[in-house]
Amino acid sequence: MQKLLMKKNICVVTGSRAEYGLLYWIMNYFNHDADINLQIIVTGMHMSPEFGDTYKQIEADGYKISYKVEMLLSSDTKSAITKSIGLGVIGFADAFENLKPDLLIVLGDRFEILSAVQSAVIYQIPVVHIHGGEITEGSVDDSFRHAITKMSHIHFVATEEYRKRVIQMGESPKTVFNFGAPGLDSIHKLNYFNQSELEESLGIKLGKINFLVTFHPVSIFSQEQNINSVKELLDALKRYPDAKIIFTKTNSDAFGRTMNKLLEDFVEENSSHCVIHSSLGHKRYLCLLRFVNVMIGNSSSAFIEAPVFNLPAVNIGCREQGRIESPSIISCHDKKEDILKAIDRALSAEFKKSIEFQPLPYGKGGDNSLKICNHLKSILFDPDFSASDFIKKKFFDLEVSVKQESIHNE
Missing domain, CATH: 3.40.50.2000 (Glycogen Phosphorylase B;)
Structure with a gap:
């Protein structure tokens, strides 16, 4: 008798209007998948009247919000942002304690996502990171993004150059995939x-x-x-x-x-x-x-x-x-x-x-989200998949030549 498949809990975190739009079709596919129990955690700007209470749009789109993590302080100082990160870590601990996801999906580089992933690492939840390997030198988000990459286990990047950069950071090529930018599918x-x-x-x-x-x-x-x-x-x-x-x-x-x-x-x-x-x-x-x-x-x-x-x-x-x-x-x-x-x-x-016939570095979109979802399902439902084994990462070393700069005290 064939063994019945148990539903898997896939949890998506979204903290901003832009990020939700990019994740929409991934959420949509999993929400209509009989093998998946989609969990949604909203946080950050979604929960703020000042930024439009955009969690209401998520609900209007037909999604059930599984957990709300309040973390934004009503201030825009560096101190307030730093404290918000700490509140987020506490809030996500409560969320993961209740939801017990089998897999966590995050996108991008914002401080809300940094909080989520820090908590997920402690809870030993495999993390899927989308849009890693990119560079934004004028933002502290640049550091957040790379930190999130190092705490994640599966990577979906938007271009081949970004894939190489994630591998350069020590991530195994077997875990880094370039299916293009999922947000383009909505177009x-x-x-x-x-x-x-x-x-x-x-x-x-x-x-x-x-x-x-x-x-x-x-x-x-x-x-x-x-x-x-x-x-x-x-x-x-x-x-x-x-x-x-x-x-x-x-x-x-x-x-x-x-x-x-x-x-x-x-x-x-x-x-x-x-x-x-x-x-x-x-x-x-x-x-x-x-x-x-x-x-x-x-x-x-x-x-x-x-x-x-x-x-x-x-x-x-x-x-x-x-x-x-x-x-x-x-x-x-x-x-x-x-x-x-x-x-x-x-x-x-x-x-x-x-620019009429310009090249499109991130592609045109269409089915990028579906490719991501199908690949994640193939991993989750692999008979040999084990979350505890999966989170044991090994640093992938590249064969590189690093020039030694000698320092002389004069």
């Missing part, structure tokens, strides 16, 4: 708003020139440096009074609230052609990419999603420095004149034509 599966529906949802009529602005704090900068960067951007945008500008608020990193206040004041002063949203949600965000002329800011979506739409993107400052860039990205310094030159170039017909 092909969404039921898009038409323009009038989108305009009604956004609260603004689009015009001949439309900008989407997503500008996050640079966490290696001081508050003063971040404020100056925002002011330089807003001074540049004043030069486009005829443009319709849709702002999204920053994430919950240090100094985010201070930056949001500057954005809100600018929108209030320019309400005839500007709006601001705490969260657009994944659907509205992708729909908007079809209608805007330029994406402006320092968001990873300029590198991953925007190129699929052949959308020019002005990448400001050093936050995303180190990511693989497509030809549609124009990087510039966080100074008004540099930003203006970049926007003007992005608006030019010549530049738009030059």
Whole structure:
């Protein structure tokens, strides 16, 4: 008699609007899989009214939230962020004690995810990390990402270069897979708003020139440096009074609230052609990419999603420095004149034509999420799979030649 398969508990952690959108189709496939009991832990910005209470969108999409981890303090100082990480570790300990997942899926590099993975390591839960191996030199998230990689056991990266980097960090090639960026799947599966529906949802009529602005704090900068960067951007945008500008608020990193206040004041002063949203949600965000002329800011979506739409993107400052860039990205310094030159170039017909057939470093998407899910199931339901054996990692050494630099005291 064939042995009956026991359902496996696969737990997904999400702490932000953007991350949920990237995980959506992985969650969707597992939610409809008879062999899987999908567990969802929401935390971070999802639980904050200030950031739109976006856990409600998860529930509206038909998902049952298994556990809520409250961890954000109502402050954007470095002290508050550090304390939030500690609260998160405590909260995830309670969550794992109750849920007892067989596998934990996390994505990206945020401090909420660092808290989750720290707790999972103590609970000896195998961790699946998505979007490892990337570099963002202007953010402390860069360190978080690599730390999460080293505490994880299965890795799904977005490009072959990132796969090599994860292996370079000592992860076995047998555990590192490149199926592309899962968030791109939504581009092909969404039921898009038409323009009038989108305009009604956004609260603004689009015009001949439309900008989407997503500008996050640079966490290696001081508050003063971040404020100056925002002011330089807003001074540049004043030069486009005829443009319709849709702002999204920053994430919950240090100094985010201070930056949001500057954005809100600018929108209030320019309400005839500007709006601001705490969260657009994944659907509205992708729909908007079809209608805007330029994406402006320092968001990873300029590198991953925007190129699929052949959308020019002005990448400001050093936050995303180190990511693989497509030809549609124009990087510039966080100074008004540099930003203006970049926007003007992005608006030019010549530049738009030059990116029509651009290469897509992260792929086009379509079934990336399904490939990830199928591969995880093949691992979980392998008769030889043992969580206790799986978490015993060995460092994978590369044959490399390291130049010895001698140090002489003079």
